[in-house]
Amino acid sequence: xxxxxxxxxxxxxxxxxxxxxxxxxxxxxxxxxxxxxxxxxxxxxxxxxxxxxxxxxxxxxxxxxxxxxxxxxxxxxxxxxxxxxxxxxxxxxxxxxxxxxxxxxxxxxxxxx
Numbered sequence: 001x002x003x004x005x006x007x008x009x010x011x012x013x014x015x016x017x018x019x020x021x022x023x024x025x026x027x028x029x030x031x032x033x034x035x036x037x038x039x040x041x042x043x044x045x046x047x048x049x050x051x052x053x054x055x056x057x058x059x060x061x062x063x064x065x066x067x068x069x070x071x072x073x074x075x076x077x078x079x080x081x082x083x084x085x086x087x088x089x090x091x092x093x094x095x096x097x098x099x100x101x102x103x104x105x106x107x108x109x110x111x112x113x
Contacts, residue, residue, distance in 0.1 A: 022070070022071045022072070022080060023068050023069070023070065023071055023080040023081040024054070024068065024069050024070070024071040025054075025067060025068050025083070026050065026051060026052060026053050026054045026066075026067045026068070027051060027052070028050065028051030028052075029050055029051065029067050029068070029083070033049050033050055034050065034067065034083055034097065036049060037049065037050070037085065037092060037095055038092070038095075039092055039093060039094070039095065040091060040092060041091070041092045042090055042091060042092075043087060043090040043091075044090075046065065046085060046087075046092060050067060053065040053066050053067050053085075054066050054067060054068070054069055055069075060089075060090075061088055061089045061090075062086070062087070062088050063086075063087050064084055064085070064086050064087075065084065065085040065086075065087060066083075066084050067083040067084065067085070068080065068081055068082060068083040068084070070100070078101055079099055079100045079101040080099070080100055081098075081099055081100075082096050082097065082098045082099070082100050083096070083097055084096040
């Protein structure tokens with residue numbers, strides 16, 4: 001019984017590891033630093049804390065600083081960790097921190113452009 005329980009736990013751990021969201025983060029990014037970001041901080045304060053984002057979307061005065069993006073991890077990769085900041089007039093107005101989940105049959109990698 002103990003061996004069967006151990007094997008079941010090992011199997012579940014392996015499956016969770018395969019399905020865990022794979023995410024690419026900006027160089028210098030950390031969750032602890034991202035938690036320090038507050039609404040109202042300036043772009044300069046953000047960059048001193050987090051460094052350069054992976055990329056920037058939009059045009060001044062409204063921009064999205066993307067500090068994470070999906071990193072395709074295979075057929076069992078079920079999502080990614082979203083870490084974005086929305087700025088207006090170089091001030092943080094929204095902080096996005098979420099997990100973007102999807103099911104394998106509806107993965108964005110299934111769509112052909």
